[in-house]
């Protein structure tokens with residue numbers, strides 16, 4: 001049985017928020033980007049933006065957080081819109097089975113990252129966007145796109161987070177230099193990672209995140225039959241990648257437990273997609289061992305269980 005009744009969805013969201021508030025094991029807040037280490041691990045939010053146009057929000061739904069790797073989804077959509085299938089000559093579409101910042105596979109695979117959702121892949125995607133614009137312009141385009149998707153101009157890049165990662169992101173610099181040597185990226189590595197760090201530093205609320213994810217739930221449109229953001233084919237491809245690669249080396253586990261395309265970030269956010277039903281923004285800053293939000297993963301498992309929204313459930 002699939003739940004669509006907003007009153008029942010409200011009960012489910014409230015139940016999950018109550019359960020998560022009582023959890024004592026909240027995971028570990030990322031501190032390798034110093035600016036992220038200050039975030040309060042008690043935070044939690046769950047927001048559904050449904051096909052019927054309802055927004056069902058619970059917890060800290062209006063608190064801004066750093067979306068980090070969730071920006072890889074928006075950057076990918078912008079790059080595909082720009083250069084289309086040519087993008088796939090520089091980045092693959094296979095799960096990596098490795099941590100998000102791993103360098104080992106890159107040498108074996110001659111500088112072509114496994115997929116656009118690990119760091120190396122997103123750096124290659126960022127370079128593709130930069131092939132036709134300078135960093136400031138590229139960032140403006142990504143930000144404008146996110147604001148358009150969320151229908152909210154109050155979304156911005158957090159300069160303190162961008163600076164913090166620029167000062168400490170040596171491993172990402174290594175990935176970029178390595179790919180420059182192989183020719184996967186063409187612009188200067190410093191420019192490319194500078195742009196990458198800034199789009200990772202986009203800060204938004206869980207409510208804005210759920211709204212920004214609608215285009216993936218509704219086949220490329222902002223609502224069923226509404227304004228189009230990207231082609232249906234592209235939305236389906238991005239969902240496929242989110243299902244298989246959206247949680248790094250925890251992607252299989254997330255697909256198994258939750259059964260929804262999703263993309264996580266080290267800020268503790270997860271954007272999940274229930275195609276035809278809802279876009280979901282979930283946030284709790286503490287991470288599990290593979291760098292995905294500990295409580296958001298549990299909350300989404302509960303949500304999928306209660307709603308019957310798994311993509312593997314018959315429609």
Ligand SMILES: NC(=O)CC[C@H](N)C(=O)O
Nearest residue numbers: 068069100119200265266
């Ligand atoms: N998993 C993540 O969210 C990682 C993003 C972060 N900006 C990094 O490159 O390390």
